Amino acid sequence: MVTMSHISSTPLKSGQILNLPRLICQIVGHSILGFLRSIGALSLFVGRATAHCFMPPFFPRLTLRQFIDIGYYSLPVVGMTALFTGMVLALQSYTGFTRFNAEGAVAGVVALSVTRELAPVLAGLMVAGRVGASIAAEIGTMRVTEQIDALVTLSVNPFKYLIAPRLIAGTLMLPLLVLIGDIIGIYGGYIVGVYNLGFSSGNYIEQTWDILERMDVISGLIKAAVFGFIVSAMGCYHGFNSGRGAQGVGTATTYAVVSASILILVFNYILTEVFFS
Amino acid sequence: MSKATSPKIELSDIKKSFGSKIVLDGVDLTVNKGESMVIIGGSGSGKSVTLKCILGLIHPDSGSVKIDGQETLDLRAQERDQMMKKFGMLFQGGALFDSMPIWENVAFGLIQGQKMERGQARTIALQKIEQVGLAAKTVADLYPAELSGGMQKRVSLARAIATSPEIIFFDEPTTGLDPIMADVINELIVDCVKDLGATALTITHDMASVRKIADHVAMIYEGKIIWTGPVAELDNSGNDYVDQFIRGRGTGPINKHAGFKTV
Numbered sequence: 001m002v003t004m005s006h007i008s009s010t011p012l013k014s015g016q017i018l019n020l021p022r023l024i025c026q027i028v029g030h031s032i033l034g035f036l037r038s039i040g041a042l043s044l045f046v047g048r049a050t051a052h053c054f055m056p057p058f059f060p061r062l063t064l065r066q067f068i069d070i071g072y073y074s075l076p077v078v079g080m081t082a083l084f085t086g087m088v089l090a091l092q093s094y095t096g097f098t099r100f101n102a103e104g105a106v107a108g109v110v111a112l113s114v115t116r117e118l119a120p121v122l123a124g125l126m127v128a129g130r131v132g133a134s135i136a137a138e139i140g141t142m143r144v145t146e147q148i149d150a151l152v153t154l155s156v157n158p159f160k161y162l163i164a165p166r167l168i169a170g171t172l173m174l175p176l177l178v179l180i181g182d183i184i185g186i187y188g189g190y191i192v193g194v195y196n197l198g199f200s201s202g203n204y205i206e207q208t209w210d211i212l213e214r215m216d217v218i219s220g221l222i223k224a225a226v227f228g229f230i231v232s233a234m235g236c237y238h239g240f241n242s243g244r245g246a247q248g249v250g251t252a253t254t255y256a257v258v259s260a261s262i263l264i265l266v267f268n269y270i271l272t273e274v275f276f277s
Numbered sequence: 278m279s280k281a282t283s284p285k286i287e288l289s290d291i292k293k294s295f296g297s298k299i300v301l302d303g304v305d306l307t308v309n310k311g312e313s314m315v316i317i318g319g320s321g322s323g324k325s326v327t328l329k330c331i332l333g334l335i336h337p338d339s340g341s342v343k344i345d346g347q348e349t350l351d352l353r354a355q356e357r358d359q360m361m362k363k364f365g366m367l368f369q370g371g372a373l374f375d376s377m378p379i380w381e382n383v384a385f386g387l388i389q390g391q392k393m394e395r396g397q398a399r400t401i402a403l404q405k406i407e408q409v410g411l412a413a414k415t416v417a418d419l420y421p422a423e424l425s426g427g428m429q430k431r432v433s434l435a436r437a438i439a440t441s442p443e444i445i446f447f448d449e450p451t452t453g454l455d456p457i458m459a460d461v462i463n464e465l466i467v468d469c470v471k472d473l474g475a476t477a478l479t480i481t482h483d484m485a486s487v488r489k490i491a492d493h494v495a496m497i498y499e500g501k502i503i504w505t506g507p508v509a510e511l512d513n514s515g516n517d518y519v520d521q522f523i524r525g526r527g528t529g530p531i532n533k534h535a536g537f538k539t540v
Contacts, residue, residue: 057392146372149334154440155361155390157354 045237052159053168059161066169070131070232074177077130078123082181085118086110086188094197107199107207110189115216119181121268124227127174128260132235135166136256139239140249148240163236167229174228175221182217219275226271227264234260283346285310285444285476291330291340293323300326301337302500308493313470313477315487315508317522318497319531324480325369327497328446331478332364333357344444362390365442365475367466369449371429373421379406379432380417386440405435408472409465427458431465438469445470447479451486463489484523487511496522498531 093109139162142148151158186208193199235256242252286308293301300323308314318324329335331342333349342349349360365386373382384402387393393401403413409431421429430450437445450466451459463486470477479490487494488508495505496519504516511523521529 142374145370145375146368147374149329149332150366150368150372150374152334153332153361153364153366153446154386154436155358156385157358161389 041241042237045240046233049159049163049167049233049236052157053164055160057160059165062161063165063168066165067173069134070127070166070169070228071173071176074127074130074173075180077126078177078181079184081122081126082114082119082185083188085122086114086185086190087192089113089118089185090189090192090197094193103197104207106193106197107189107204108211110193111186111208111212112216114185114189115182115212115220117220117268117272119178119185120220120223120227121264123174123178123181123224124231124264124268125261127170127177127228128231128234128257128264131170132231132256132260133253135232135235136239136242136253137249139163139236140242140252143240143242144244144246144249158240163240166232166236170228170232171225172228174231175224178221178224179217182220215275219271222275223268223271226267230263230267231260234263283343284308285312285345286331286478287341287343287346288327288331289341289343291327291337291342293326293330293335293337300500301330304340304497304500304502306495306502306505308476308478310476311474313467313479313490313492314495315479315481315491315493316495316497316502317482317484317487318480319482319522322497323500324497325448328448328478328480332366332446333361362440363443365437365440365445367430367433367437367445367447367450369452371421371426371433373429373433373436375421378418378420379424380413382421382432383435383439385436390440402435402439405439406432408438408469409435410461411435427454427462430454430458430462434462434465434469438473441473442475444476444478445473447477447481447490449481449483450479451481451483456485459483459486460489466490484525487523 089110090106093106094103097103097105097109139148142162148158148162151161190201190204190208193204194201238252238256238259239249242248284307286306288304288306291301291304292299304323304327306314306316306327316324316327326335330337331344333342333352336350340350344360344363347360349357352360373379374385377385380399380402381388383405384393384395384398387398387401388395399417403417406413406416411428411431416424416428416432421432424432434450447466450462454462466477466479467490469475477490479486481487481490488511491508493505494508494511495502496516497503498518504514504519506514511519514520517530521531
């Protein structure tokens with residue numbers, strides 16, 4: 001009886017049940033709109049930033065510094081990644097291929113995997129962690145301490161001064177890094193193949209040259225250019241729109257690395273589809 | 278003659294809200310050439326947003342901002358860059374570029390904005406550093422992080438005046454400084470503005486600063502200018518809100534719990 005009277009005493013109940021679907025629609029709609037809004041904001045930002053890369057005034061000094069920051073200082077990281085990837089690839093593919101008596105394919109597999117896939121993707125991910133994070137943290141701190149506003153009041157466009165140099169450097173430096181990574185990676189495979197698995201040195205090199213085509217390397221370098229652009233663009237976007245305080249900068253840095261890494265994997269698939277199908 | 282009579286800065290009916298928070302609810306303000314206007318108001322009353330609307334760092338939802346009689350809200354990017362050359366700004370936190378030495382900070386507007394040759398820009402920068410009472414020789418090649426808060430403020434002031442702007446904005450110039458350093462900065466502001474013959478717009482809640490710097494005072498409350506007049510009339514404004522604010526009383530028409538108005 002108690003529960004009955006309780007129910008009858010709350011006539012709003014049916015209205016609240018009807019409200020529930022509306023509430024769910026509201027939440028879903030809200031998050032979809034928010035998602036679309038951020039995609040729109042990101043596209044506008046990237047479009048505007050790219051346009052500023054081609055419009056004077058240019059800042060060659062700053063661009064050069066970014067070349068060094070993004071390119072030269074990432075070399076050890078990318079080099080180590082490529083070296084050990086090439087080495088482990090030779091080791092793993094050897095174990096697999098001996099089961100089919102196809103040991104001879106090791107050199108080819110290493111060369112193709114490194115140039116087409118592993119060097120660009122792994123270098124991209126490593127650079128996203130190293131460069132993307134530092135760009136987001138630097139620009140985010142400048143935003144939080146009003147240094148970006150100060151640029152504007154000193155009649156310097158922050159898109160030209162801060163963002164264009166980083167986009168240009170990211171796009172041009174990553175292919176160069178990947179090219180070096182290709183060489184180091186294949187050399188890593190060679191070291192394991194010759195000194196560990198007992199291939200003859202001449203044979204290994206010959207097999208590598210035989211199988212490798214120009215397009216394998218070029219497609220990898222184009223991927224690298226796209227990945228470099230993604231890393232710089234994500235770092236700049238999240239830093240530029242950083243929230244307040246230390247926490248805002250931290251969040252911006254996290255977003256920059258995560259979004260760049262995911263976009264790299266997505267675009268890797270799309271570009272592979274474009275090149276090889 | 279219309280150009281001579283048009284005020285340096287003219288705001289009419291500026292409105293701005295962030296989400297459902299109304300920050301500016303129709304701000305009207307006129308600053309004449311060569312005048313030093315100080316906007317006073319409590320925290321969160323919309324002072325900083327007003328300043329950023331004039332500078333174009335924030336775009337107001339509606340209203341008009343005229344500089345020298347020219348509407349600025351519909352300017353294209355390049356025209357805006359040109360207009361920015363009239364402005365100098367002293368930021369609350371200094372906002373010095375921490376990646377460059379002091380002299381380059383001061384010379385930044387000259388080198389990057391006006392494309393001046395570096396050697397010449399350095400000479401001017403050193404003069405400006407001396408002008409704000411710092412020993413140029415010892416300070417010029419240090420980095421901002423190596424200076425105390427008061428020195429950073431001075432350098433920031435030197436940067437704001439380095440390009441000889443027509444209008445200088447000061448965002449809470451004395452916040453976070455000890456009373457003596459605050460007074461020194463106030464004196465410097467008065468001297469620099471007089472020296473350049475510039476128009477100045479300051480936002481602050483430091484009454485000592487107001488009495489030192491201002492020719493005219495405007496009080497902002499809940500996103501509106503509720504009183505404006507010459508600094509001499511500040512004490513007999515006949516406005517309860519102004520009275521409460523300048524005497525710093527906890528009780529009165531201004532309720533400290535009042536937050537933003539919402540739509």
